[in-house]
Amino acid sequence: MIQPAQLQDRSPLGELVSAIAVEARWIIADTAVMSWRNLLRYRRSPELLMFSTLSPVMFVLLFNYVFGGAIPTGDLNYIDYLMPGILVQTTIFSATTTGVGLAEDLQKGMVDRYRSLPMARSAVLGGRVVAETLVSLFVAFLMLGVGLIIGMRFHGGFWPGFSLPFMVAGFAFGFSWIAAFVGASVRNAEGAGSLMFFVVFPLTFLSSAFVPIESMPGWLQWFAYVNPVTNAVDFGRALSQGGPIVANAWPTALWTLGMTFVIGPVAVWRYRKV
Amino acid sequence: MDHAIEVRNISKSYGSVVALDNVDLDVQRGSVMGLLGPNGAGKTTLVRILTTLLRPSSGSATVLGYDVVRHARHLRSYIGLAGQSAAVDDLLTGRENIHMAGRLYHMPKRQVQKRAQELLEQFDLVDAADRSVKGYSGGMRRRLDLAASLVANPPMIFLDEPTTGLDPRSRLELWDVIRNLVSEGTTVLLTTQYLEEADQLADEITVIDLGKVIAQGTADELKHQAGSEFIEITVRDVEDIRRAASVLENFAENNECDIDEEARKTSIMVQDGASIMVQVVRSLDTEDIAVANMAVRQPTLDDVFLALTGRTAEEAATESEQEQN
Incomplete structure (x- = not known):
């Protein structure tokens, strides 16, 4: 019935090359299947969709109308200042869903099914990350739309401003791998959720997302300056409000690549070890 | 190669806890092997090793000629696993669950669609096929789980306590499904704590207790052992x-x-x-x-278990539960 002919020896190099080619093909195909599954879950679960779209919009409105008058932001209107910050914050928060969902799968035994299949193991994490990123992109556009309606303007041209949601989704993609790592390590949905909460809240508030860093006490400022969220928010402001784009782009690019290619493999390794 | 499974001296320990202790096992192609033992006997550990989910601490095992450690990737294409937790996605429909499994076995889309329909019919899930699994009964979930594990027509299938927690009627239904499977030539390894289930379904039974194989044979042979x-x-x-x-x-x-x-x-x-x-x-x-x-x-298999271990299957299960706590 089964011929173990595939196991015949080839030259080591040929073996390696073909293994990599096959591997890459299946990683992509399997990640697509898993992304489809996770997006379908969004569509089937109205609470989830509502929570991930309505609450960000609510936050845009609250922040703008509650804090807007009280926070001096130099030459910028508060809404112009706020939008890049709140976009980064929201997408990072939604990236934590990656970890929670993964932990849930591990808890429920879904993962045993996946692991007994000939699929690429990284696809279980990759599918979550990709789906979450697409949702983030959607939410970012929605929020930006609301922002534009209540008075935000692009001051650096249309295309840089239009690319803002892509940029924050890209950063959230990188961040998802951290969430995936937490999910694969904690293996308990509630646990992963609260742990992420304690990471993400300080990370997003101790940054330039909502208030100028100069207004913080000195001992906090150093953290806010090295915080990657600050980098991403500043990049976002450069895009939407005009500013040196290249100088602001590379720290965020480095963080995103670092999270993806350093934390990502570690997360996959954690997951394999389960 | 007339054995679908060959297990040689497999041991698995977690720290000082020995889950499997030098287990040997041969399973004939096309037969049903029942792995019988109380909770915590090591059945699931053995299944997890044979389905490449877990590496043995020592010893070796082949399934369909593939080494479970060295050829794990290849092996996964030829086995199906249906577990006690019914690994189906609540928010997806029954059809989508099968479809997803098929795609992850790397079957072409059209082939998966055809096969999914076949399985839904075979497992009496056509009416519920396009409803989300959330509303399925326990028995339906198990059937769907089993269907998903069969989507690629694997020649070898592992059923880890397939009927645990099911009501008697669903259990009988699932037994029928498993019998059909066997008649199509699939090799089945089935774990169960129900002596009756092993008696009903298995050609051969391996009794395992505290990580050790304590008896092996047909149901009749085992009953004969009870004397x-x-x-x-x-x-x-x-x-x-x-x-x-x-x-x-x-x-x-x-x-x-x-x-x-x-x-x-x-x-x-x-x-x-x-x-x-x-x-x-x-x-x-x-x-x-x-x-x-x-x-x-x-004698029933209960009597057999009593004769082999000096305790009833129920006592043994309670014991190992207490040990775990």
């Missing part, structure tokens, strides 16, 4: 039960006699049930005891 048959007498009038028991005692192999007053039943263990029964009836008649029912009973 004896039982004679059971139900008296018509409960007042007679003591007298009946004292009559029976004389014939008992071990001079012991079980009495169940509520059921008006008394039983003894004997070597040659039929011929002793004749003498028992004669004696009861002499003593003028009215009999409501009498039977020579073959």
Whole structure:
């Protein structure tokens, strides 16, 4: 019935090359299947969709109308200042869903099914990350739309401003791998959720997302300056409000690549070890 | 290569806890092997090793000729696993669950669609196919889980306690499904804590307890190992039960006699049930005891477990549960 002919020896190099080619093909195909599954879950679960779209919009409105008058932001209107910050914050928060969902799968035994299949193991994490990123992109556009309606303007041209949601989704993609790592390590949905909460809240508030860093006490400022969220928010402001784009782009690019290619493999390794 | 599974000296320990201790196992192609043991005996650990989810601490195992460690990737294409947790996605429909599994077995889209329809029909899930699994009953979930694990027509399938927690009717339904599977030539390794289930489904049974194989053979062979048959007498009038028991005692192999007053039943263990029964009836008649029912009973697998381990399957399960806590 089964011929173990595939196991015949080839030259080591040929073996390696073909293994990599096959591997890459299946990683992509399997990640697509898993992304489809996770997006379908969004569509089937109205609470989830509502929570991930309505609450960000609510936050845009609250922040703008509650804090807007009280926070001096130099030459910028508060809404112009706020939008890049709140976009980064929201997408990072939604990236934590990656970890929670993964932990849930591990808890429920879904993962045993996946692991007994000939699929690429990284696809279980990759599918979550990709789906979450697409949702983030959607939410970012929605929020930006609301922002534009209540008075935000692009001051650096249309295309840089239009690319803002892509940029924050890209950063959230990188961040998802951290969430995936937490999910694969904690293996308990509630646990992963609260742990992420304690990471993400300080990370997003101790940054330039909502208030100028100069207004913080000195001992906090150093953290806010090295915080990657600050980098991403500043990049976002450069895009939407005009500013040196290249100088602001590379720290965020480095963080995103670092999270993806350093934390990502570690997360996959954690997951394999389960 | 007439063995679908060959396990040699497999051990698995977690720290100082030994889950499997030098297990050997051969499973004939196209047969059903029942892995029988109480909770915590090591059945699931063995299944997890054979399905490449877990590496053994020592020893080796091949499934369909593939080494479970070295050829794990290849092996996964040829096996299916349906577990006790019913690994189906609540928010997806039944069809989507099967479809997803098929795609992850790397089957072409169109082929998966066809196969999904086939399986939905075979497992009586057509009506619920496009509803989300959230609303499925326990039995339906298990059937769907099984269907998903069969989507790629794997020649080898592992069923880890497929009927645990199901009501009797769903259990019978699932048994039918498994029997059909076997008639199509699939090799099945089935774990169960239900002695009756192994008796019903398995060609061969391996009894495992505390990580060790303690007996192996067909259901009949195992029953033979328990040795004896039982004679059971139900008296018509409960007042007679003591007298009946004292009559029976004389014939008992071990001079012991079980009495169940509520059921008006008394039983003894004997070597040659039929011929002793004749003498028992004669004696009861002499003593003028009215009999409501009498039977020579073959030992059940429960009796076998008791004979092999000195405890009932239930006691063993409680024990290992306590050990785990």
